[in-house]
Amino acid sequence: MGTHEHDEETYRRGRERFLEIHDEKALRTVEGLGDLGRHIVEFVYGQMYTKPALTDRDRELGAVVALTSLGRSSQLPQHLRASLKAGLTPDELREAIMLTATIAGFPPAMNAMATLKSVLAEQDRGADGATEPG
Amino acid sequence: MGTHEHDEETYRRGRERFLEIHDEKALRTVEGLGDLGRHIVEFVYGQMYTKPALTDRDRELGAVVALTSLGRSSQLPQHLRASLKAGLTPDELREAIMLTATIAGFPPAMNAMATLKSVLAEQDRGADGATEPG
Amino acid sequence: MGTHEHDEETYRRGRERFLEIHDEKALRTVEGLGDLGRHIVEFVYGQMYTKPALTDRDRELGAVVALTSLGRSSQLPQHLRASLKAGLTPDELREAIMLTATIAGFPPAMNAMATLKSVLAEQDRGADGATEPG
Amino acid sequence: MGTHEHDEETYRRGRERFLEIHDEKALRTVEGLGDLGRHIVEFVYGQMYTKPALTDRDRELGAVVALTSLGRSSQLPQHLRASLKAGLTPDELREAIMLTATIAGFPPAMNAMATLKSVLAEQDRGADGATEPG
Amino acid sequence: MGTHEHDEETYRRGRERFLEIHDEKALRTVEGLGDLGRHIVEFVYGQMYTKPALTDRDRELGAVVALTSLGRSSQLPQHLRASLKAGLTPDELREAIMLTATIAGFPPAMNAMATLKSVLAEQDRGADGATEPG
Amino acid sequence: MGTHEHDEETYRRGRERFLEIHDEKALRTVEGLGDLGRHIVEFVYGQMYTKPALTDRDRELGAVVALTSLGRSSQLPQHLRASLKAGLTPDELREAIMLTATIAGFPPAMNAMATLKSVLAEQDRGADGATEPG
Numbered sequence: 008m009g010t011h012e013h014d015e016e017t018y019r020r021g022r023e024r025f026l027e028i029h030d031e032k033a034l035r036t037v038e039g040l041g042d043l044g045r046h047i048v049e050f051v052y053g054q055m056y057t058k059p060a061l062t063d064r065d066r067e068l069g070a071v072v073a074l075t076s077l078g079r080s081s082q083l084p085q086h087l088r089a090s091l092k093a094g095l096t097p098d099e100l101r102e103a104i105m106l107t108a109t110i111a112g113f114p115p116a117m118n119a120m121a122t123l124k125s126v127l128a129e130q131d132r133g134a135d136g137a138t139e140p141g
Numbered sequence: 142m143g144t145h146e147h148d149e150e151t152y153r154r155g156r157e158r159f160l161e162i163h164d165e166k167a168l169r170t171v172e173g174l175g176d177l178g179r180h181i182v183e184f185v186y187g188q189m190y191t192k193p194a195l196t197d198r199d200r201e202l203g204a205v206v207a208l209t210s211l212g213r214s215s216q217l218p219q220h221l222r223a224s225l226k227a228g229l230t231p232d233e234l235r236e237a238i239m240l241t242a243t244i245a246g247f248p249p250a251m252n253a254m255a256t257l258k259s260v261l262a263e264q265d266r267g268a269d270g271a272t273e274p275g
Numbered sequence: 276m277g278t279h280e281h282d283e284e285t286y287r288r289g290r291e292r293f294l295e296i297h298d299e300k301a302l303r304t305v306e307g308l309g310d311l312g313r314h315i316v317e318f319v320y321g322q323m324y325t326k327p328a329l330t331d332r333d334r335e336l337g338a339v340v341a342l343t344s345l346g347r348s349s350q351l352p353q354h355l356r357a358s359l360k361a362g363l364t365p366d367e368l369r370e371a372i373m374l375t376a377t378i379a380g381f382p383p384a385m386n387a388m389a390t391l392k393s394v395l396a397e398q399d400r401g402a403d404g405a406t407e408p409g
Numbered sequence: 410m411g412t413h414e415h416d417e418e419t420y421r422r423g424r425e426r427f428l429e430i431h432d433e434k435a436l437r438t439v440e441g442l443g444d445l446g447r448h449i450v451e452f453v454y455g456q457m458y459t460k461p462a463l464t465d466r467d468r469e470l471g472a473v474v475a476l477t478s479l480g481r482s483s484q485l486p487q488h489l490r491a492s493l494k495a496g497l498t499p500d501e502l503r504e505a506i507m508l509t510a511t512i513a514g515f516p517p518a519m520n521a522m523a524t525l526k527s528v529l530a531e532q533d534r535g536a537d538g539a540t541e542p543g
Numbered sequence: 544m545g546t547h548e549h550d551e552e553t554y555r556r557g558r559e560r561f562l563e564i565h566d567e568k569a570l571r572t573v574e575g576l577g578d579l580g581r582h583i584v585e586f587v588y589g590q591m592y593t594k595p596a597l598t599d600r601d602r603e604l605g606a607v608v609a610l611t612s613l614g615r616s617s618q619l620p621q622h623l624r625a626s627l628k629a630g631l632t633p634d635e636l637r638e639a640i641m642l643t644a645t646i647a648g649f650p651p652a653m654n655a656m657a658t659l660k661s662v663l664a665e666q667d668r669g670a671d672g673a674t675e676p677g
Numbered sequence: 678m679g680t681h682e683h684d685e686e687t688y689r690r691g692r693e694r695f696l697e698i699h700d701e702k703a704l705r706t707v708e709g710l711g712d713l714g715r716h717i718v719e720f721v722y723g724q725m726y727t728k729p730a731l732t733d734r735d736r737e738l739g740a741v742v743a744l745t746s747l748g749r750s751s752q753l754p755q756h757l758r759a760s761l762k763a764g765l766t767p768d769e770l771r772e773a774i775m776l777t778a779t780i781a782g783f784p785p786a787m788n789a790m791a792t793l794k795s796v797l798a799e800q801d802r803g804a805d806g807a808t809e810p811g
Binding site for chain 1: 184185189192193203208209230232236239240
């Protein structure tokens with residue numbers, strides 16, 4: 008259904024970029040969404056995330072700010088993990104969330120800060136010899 | 142009215158930061174909002190924009206993404222100008238807006254891209270024979 | 276309290292339409308909201324859902340798109356069930372959600388697609404001789 | 410078209426309440442929207458604005474906060490005028506808008522404050538030598 | 544810049560679909576947005592608008608509801624024109640906008656209804672003695 | 678980190694106001710957010726909530742309407758409790774939520790009404806000699 012219009016080469020490149028940014032588990036979740044998941048891998052990761060001007064750190068900073076602004080909490084933990092992987096420090100993320108409070112209000116920033124806190128706690132727990140890479 | 146709770150030192154520092162990020166004309170607009178304008182200068186520029194972890198380039202990248210996501214068009218031109226001043230290139234801004242399209246949808250990204258186009262054109266006109274391509 | 280301004284005839288018609296679109300259980304939830312629930316039955320189902328131009332299929336397509344766009348997840352499962360009852364196929368709903376991704380962004384579409392998946396799974400489970408009508 | 414489901418008595422009461430809150434010119438604009446305008450007069454002004462617990466001052470405070478939060482600028486000037494008519498002072502409105510900044514962010518509050526400023530200026534001009542300071 | 548990842552075949556198909564839905568003038572506006580415009584033509588029109596399950600009438604109904612819900616007024620006139628072209632009648636559009644009022648509130652529906660009114664008036668003027676009543 | 682720019686006097690005043698409006702437990706949650714929590718206590722409660730024009734009842738009416746409009750459910754229970762403490766009656770809160778439905782749509786109002794219902798039930802349970810002040 009609807010798969011004839013997908014482009015294998017773009018999909019393959021998107022899958023590779025997705026795994027650099029996130030991980031296998033996140034990929035399975037996205038692919039569990041069927042045709043929509045395939046478009047996300049192709050368009051977002053195969054096309055948007057392969058453009059030359061921004062770094063992955065820039066992109067994840069942007070993703071965290073956009074998701075926080077719009078109060079889209081389901082995708083935030085995964086992008087906070089990707090932000091840390093892309094080199095943003097916990098302090099940089101805290102400031103980015105505080106800055107977002109000035110544009111989107113304190114409530115979504117409070118929620119995002121609590122989410123960051125639990126992502127950092129989860130990584131601390133995982134860091135004692137665990138293999139979960141974050 | 143209500144000014145007794147303002148802190149002169151924070152306000153002075155905010156005013157200085159505001160002028161580094163934006164310009165005199167933008168400051169007059171904000172100060173034209175009275176008590177609210179004063180709080181913006183103090184809290185946003187005197188407190189949020191003086192934190193140590195993010196660079197001004199990071200902050201303006203975040204501001205452009207947040208304003209685009211929420212479709213808040215009135216403040217966007219000024220932050221696009223501040224972004225260029227803080228070192229973001231036109232191509233980086235274009236990619237940031239395209240990335241925002243994936244999180245907030247194409248319509249707000251289309252509006253932001255059209256606004257970027259006119260900010261770049263305005264800067265070209267103002268640039269006295271400059272070669273900045275837009 | 277406040278019930279003097281309700282119109283019995285419109286309410287009765289709304290209740291009937293509500294039960295055609297949704298079911299008894301959903302009606303009890305709405306009526307549990309008191310005066311607000313009564314206005315929803317009267318105004319939304321007794322007035323908006325009895326207008327002559329659109330079909331129920333059109334209305335539910337619109338409701339799914341609006342709820343997805345705004346990220347209003349609490350009311351989505353019930354309207355996805357109503358959509359299937361009104362004749363929208365799972366593939367039509369999947370495409371409607373993907374289309375919404377282009378206007379509202381991928382995150383709310385991802386959430387809506389996951390919700391559709393569980394509504395469809397719940398109906399599959401219920402279809403083995405169960406009486407729950409969906 | 411679609412008018413059979415309107416209730417004349419509720420409409421008449423809504424029209425009366427609308428004119429107490431706003432004015433003839435605003436009513437003509439709403440009635441220019443046809444069937445939708447009629448539902449607004451009936452449902453919002455004939456039913457919501459005739460409930461017993463809140464005062465008009467409370468309702469207009471709520472309307473200004475809701476419209477500011479959501480950035481719905483088209484309806485704001487009319488509700489700011491209605492707020493002043495219902496007894497809210499310019500200082501109360503300024504504080505309400507500043508409070509909204511903490512929940513919805515500074516950009517929509519900046520826009521609302523600028524709108525309030527021009528509504529107050531417009532009322533000063535219309536005030537035939539009145540001393541109302543704005 | 545960034546064009547290496549575009550797919551010519553998908554773009555060509557998207558351009559064709561775009562012109563069936565909208566017109567040459569609208570295409571020039573989108574293409575004026577550069578790389579973003581190209582992605583819109585490819586992804587939205589070349590991929591989303593070529594899926595098999597929904598009709599163009601369904602898609603435009605969805606687009607009008609989504610744009611109205613989110614208050615995205617810049618893209619609404621063009622999709623209202625496309626809706627009429629795809630077979631939605633003025634009465635169906637009026638009901639769709641009224642239905643959206645119940646999910647997104649009256650203010651965005653009021654704006655959309657006023658926009659529909661001017662799109663219909665513009666089509667009447669363009670219609671050389673046509674009888675379309677608007 | 679970042680605390681050098683906090684003002685002890687404003688923080689102390691904010692903490693006092695916060696405890697008048699909410700309670701110790703809510704304060705611990707906000708302070709658990711670190712630097713952001715500190716800014717909320719200082720700016721929102723030490724500066725916005727100490728302005729002279731609005732009453733606490735007005736402020737909480739505004740907070741409930743803003744949080745309901747934006748669908749920000751995490752902060753709503755605490756502000757509903759604060760509303761009751763500031764003198765708003767359950768009926769006034771019900772009407773405020775219904776009024777918000779007209780501006781923001783029924784779905785966020787339905788959620789807010791269900792939240793109010795459980796806040797009221799929780800207070801009823803707590804009222805039998807319990808010490809939890811609400």
